[in-house]
Amino acid sequence: SNDDVLPEEHSEYDNKLLSELDRENKRLLTIQETRKSLPVYHFRQELLTSIKDNQILIVVGETGSGKTTQLPQYLVEDGYTQNGKYQIACTQPRRVAATSVAARVADEMNVVLGKQVGYSIRFEDKTTPDTTILKYMTDGMLLREFMTDPELSKYACIMIDEAHERTLATDVLLGLLKDILPHRKDLKLIISSATMNATKFSSFFYDAPIFNVPGRRFPVDIHYTLHPEANYLNAAVTTVLQIHTTQALPGDILVFFTGQEEIEAAQQSLEDIAHALGDKIKDMVIAPIYANLPQEQQSKIFQKTPPGCRKIVLATNIAETSLTIDGIKYVVDPGFVKENSYVPSTGMSQLLTVPCSRASVDQRAGRAGRVGPGKCFRIFTKWSYYHELEPLPKPEILRTNLSQVVLLLLSLGVTDLINFPLLDKPSIPALSKALESLYVLGALNSKGAITRLGRMMCEFPCEPDFGKVIHTAATHESCKGALEEVVTIVAMLHETASIFVHSRAERDQNKTAVVGRVSSDHMLYLRTFNSWRDMDYSKSWCFDHKVQYKTMVRVRNIRDQLWRCCDKLGLVALNEKAARSLNVDDNLEPRIIKSFISGFPANVARLGPTGYRTLGKSQGGVNVSIHPTSTVFQAARQDMKKPSKFILYQRLVLTSKEFMRDCMPVPREDWLQEMVPHYFNGDNTRN
Ligand code: ADP
């Protein structure tokens, strides 16, 4: 009787297997068909020939034409990796782009992500050294590889993607590559860019050829507002609803916001309205995308919109050129972007919301015309488009603190900074300021040469100021013994945007409930992490205390990496020796505060008759306030205690006024002189 049963079972099993295989085959088939339908596919052979004939090629094409996902695969198919002997790298300015594109390409090549195809972003390396042949990475990560391998000898091809974004790391990479290409005749360099700026890259690389990939692009109708909008967030939400209720399906909507907070607010109001209207409107699938969005939620933007539904993608300008989302027919664009801005004379860095350039809003509008004719609704006036917007975005190198890059270049032996090849040269004051602040940190000596400490600061996968803080915590006479705590705080400071879960209203209250009263945000972060650690890194502890588990896992990982780096540099051993001589109940807080002073002397504000002012050296500083979300703000309100005369802050944010975020009171003025004597001398602590 067994014989009767077996064949049947067998065949059922076979059928199931067959239909699964069938499905898988179909999936692979559609992937291959999609690949062939992309504009670059028609130029595959021509591109490969141009690459073969030229060491440097500039590839220009419309967003969505297949540059990022296809070109590196063509290089693999053409044998550039020599059976895995060499790698191919493709850099991205944004972490989200690097991870999501790597996942897509692994899928297209039908391999497991992290094996043949991987990605490398700061604090997260998803590659396998002997297996990975194609690596998507942030431009900053490739920059760091110059420290261990100045000739980039393991790569056969490097594709600098999204070069038009002109991030600081991309600009410096292009300079360094220009330097090594003559010695590395076998290294191919591809610079790919959306349709702005290509000739600039070409002339920088001795008139390298430009390969144009003609894109398909349908006409996009542009609509403007008649009057300037005071509240672009509300206006954008209203516009989305108008489109949704008046325009036929299918046709998804892409809205550009400046950051996570705006996106969350817009998502909330859209969900509230959809809830209130119920059946009266068609379903909306709301898909946010921004840098800090947990990876598993990012894929939602790529999922096919179900019939009868409309997808509303709420994005930062990551969707301007780095990610292509199919099916977008409508773009809503308030025309703003968050940009870092740095004033060398005051040494102040801040994130500002500024109007986009004309080139950027044109790119954004183009997103509506990929599948068919589209519409773009700009939440600003036509007059503003023609008279107020800058033609092109300002390259990051002209508006950022250069300390980290200057230190890296010096550590690579580039001493003639003025003549280092760059597409746009930073101003002399910006360079001098970088040298000056590196000198204050002890990374350079008085002759401007890099010190041993400077080299150590470079080793850390974080800004040199944090490297200094960590170094101080292990080595300075009145700090050592506090290394563990300081490393934890530094790791937490890298993820502050998403540690605590809460609605906007709760944002302020909940944090101290987790750990009790603390004197600073730094101590709050430390206690939060340690409480979690004491509960064996438990998920339910996070849930109960409204702390984001996934963020904490990331923090733990960052912390482990920083710790390994400390260990390698011998700091852990030094610290342990010091810790043994400390009393168990010695209060470590003064040591922690002093460590942070040593790395951030320029981030100290002093209380004067009109409130806090930064300690600008000659300029006299600016007025700043403690951000209401800071525990320091809440403590001051609850206790009515005398506010601290000095406050150290991690960031300045300009919204309704200039706010200090992540604050730490400095209880004693002489700590400033003790920790950074050549900075806080004489009248420097006045303003
Ligand atoms: P380009 O770099 O020229 O802007 P891409 O190579 O990024 O173009 O995109 C080509 C196509 O690949 C897009 O049109 C999109 O259909 C598809 N694609 C890219 N990334 C993903 C993803 N993560 N999921 C699904 N499809 C994707």
Ligand code: MG
């Ligand atoms: Mg691309």
